[in-house]
Amino acid sequence: MNEIEKIMSSYPNLSLKYVDTPTGIRGLIVGDCIILDCKLSSNERLQWLYEEIGHYETTVGNITVNDSMSDRKQERKARIWGMKNRLPEIELQTFANKNVNDFEVADDLGVNVDYLREVGETYGFNAKNN
Template sequence: MNYESLLKELEKEGVEVIEYKFRSDSLKGLYFDNVITLNPANIIDDKEKACILAEEYGHYRTSFGNILDQQNTSNVKQEKRARNWAYEKLVPLEKLIDAFEACIHNRYDLADFLGVTEKFLDLTLSHYQEKFGTYAECRDYLIYFSPLGVLRQFKNDDYPSESHTGE
């Protein structure tokens, strides 16, 4: 899912997305009251823009109240929940399988294929490892998170039958 797709989805949900240069040099995005504000001065490219937008979308979906004070444990948990939502939104397990089937062989190409930054990809894989452990099963595949690997599982019906008679 890219930036434009996220914008369309947010529009359908009645969430406005605007760009505004914040006074803070470190703040890249903010969600408040059905408005997501992105700071274009601190965003490098469209991939990063999609990642920031997805996280703020995650706040729309999972957070409540003012959570800017990250000394508050409840706010930290809400921040983590929004980020986890964004990871799963932009990099669902099925997309990792699609990349494997498309013969993607390195992290740079994988991040490019998924339309996310390499940092976002690394954080996503850490999230999945925290959520599932060493690997997760999806469709007929095992997805290992560290090191990253995708393996196709063979089922009994994938093997040819042994119906020869030997005569």
């Protein structure tokens, strides 16, 4: 069982589909169906799967227009939920005192550097840019 299958097994009432989504849309949840862009890398798929589950866990109502402060707050809340579940703080702390750069950490954790940095900022870590 791969990591996506393991995650989805914790949410048996949700289904997952990969489709060619419009530009700029990497994932969304419609009812009980998570839709991910089929062009995402395996690392990105995990990131966006967690964010869409974050919407399932935290979002109330339809926020697809994203034009109100409430919608933007719910979007951010789901994103943070996804980041914290994709990369728990303890995983980042294991690298805190090692002489490694962001690229090495991202590679070890199976994420993109930009995502690693965003998660790190969420936890209050400083980025190593070398």
